[in-house]
Amino acid sequence: MVKSLTSGLEVAIYDVIFKRKSIRKYDNSPLDEDILNRISEELNNLIPLHNDIKIDIKIISGEDVKLRGMKQAPHYLAIFSEKKDGYLTNLGFMLQQVDLLFSASGIGSCWQGIPSPKGNVLKSSDLDFIILIAFGIPAEPLYRDDTSQFKRKSLENITDIVDAKELLEPVRLAPSAINSQPWFFTGTKDIIHACSNKPNFLKAILVNKYISIDAGIAIYHLKVSAEHFKKTITITFNKDKTIPKGLNYLATLKLDSAD
Numbered sequence: 208m209v210k211s212l213t214s215g216l217e218v219a220i221y222d223v224i225f226k227r228k229s230i231r232k233y234d235n236s237p238l239d240e241d242i243l244n245r246i247s248e249e250l251n252n253l254i255p256l257h258n259d260i261k262i263d264i265k266i267i268s269g270e271d272v273k274l275r276g277m278k279q280a281p282h283y284l285a286i287f288s289e290k291k292d293g294y295l296t297n298l299g300f301m302l303q304q305v306d307l308l309f310s311a312s313g314i315g316s317c318w319q320g321i322p323s324p325k326g327n328v329l330k331s332s333d334l335d336f337i338i339l340i341a342f343g344i345p346a347e348p349l350y351r352d353d354t355s356q357f358k359r360k361s362l363e364n365i366t367d368i369v370d371a372k373e374l375l376e377p378v379r380l381a382p383s384a385i386n387s388q389p390w391f392f393t394g395t396k397d398i399i400h401a402c403s404n405k406p407n408f409l410k411a412i413l414v415n416k417y418i419s420i421d422a423g424i425a426i427y428h429l430k431v432s433a434e435h436f437k438k439t440i441t442i443t444f445n446k447d448k449t450i451p452k453g454l455n456y457l458a459t460l461k462l463d464s465a466d
């Protein structure tokens with residue numbers, strides 16, 4: 208069942224973090240044209256992390272995708288970006304807005320690092336192709352029953368901030384490529400530095416692209432959580448001297464009480 212796809216679903220978006228899951232089985236029938244048009248509109252309203260990086264998102268059909276062993280979905284978002292500092296984190300931050308919106312609207316979706324679009328799609332943008340997101344009417348339960356069904360690291364393994372359990376729980380539950388959860392949040396509950404784990408040399412060749420996208424996804428979950436707790440957020444990009452070794456600094460989120 209596809210519910211209305213509209214903006215202003217802040218409450219539902221926060222709630223959906225606690226039950227969303229990747230959907231890999233879809234009903235073959237395409238979504239209504241009207242829903243696809245509304246998705247296109249939403250794609251124009253995504254909030255960037257870095258507002259100087261061009262990004263282009265196309266809705267394509269399953270026929271236009273080389274599946275490489277993955278199941279076909281009726282629709283995909285093909286995401287293209289300019290390659291500038293921070294572009295992958297920016298992309299993760301922006302497209303996680305869509306993943307959560309899909310889930311809140313009754314649409315199944317799954318980030319897809321392995322498949323790639325066919326040549327006609329690749330030629331359709333001036334920007335570089337980065338990743339796909341599959342979506343459609345789910346043919347499996349859309350939600351988890353409760354958070355015990357998430358396979359995730361414990362909070363102590365993704366942060367050294369001790370007094371922000373509720374704030375950081377949505378970050379802990381964020382999705383990531385091969386569920387590697389390669390993020391670490393350090394600082395204080397009011398000034399939080401978002402970092403990714405530095406992989407070793409060999410692992411880096413395989414997963415570097417995904418680590419930065421994953422971290423952008425987690426940063427978006429933190430923004431949703433902070434707003435739920437009525438904080439205003441300022442995001443800056445100046446590496447703090449206190450960042451522990453072994454981490455790649457990505458961004459600082461300053462949280463202030465809204466009133």
Ligand SMILES: Cc1cc2nc3c(=O)[nH]c(=O)nc-3n(C[C@H](O)[C@H](O)[C@H](O)COP(=O)(O)O)c2cc1C
Nearest residue numbers: 228229318319320321322382383384385386417420
């Ligand atoms: C950047 C990225 C790439 C992913 N690529 C794939 C993929 O190629 N195939 C797939 O089945 N799942 C893929 N996933 C989904 C992850 O496996 C999934 O998010 C993770 O295992 C956590 O499960 P959940 O999303 O159900 O909570 C990807 C996720 C992310 C964030």
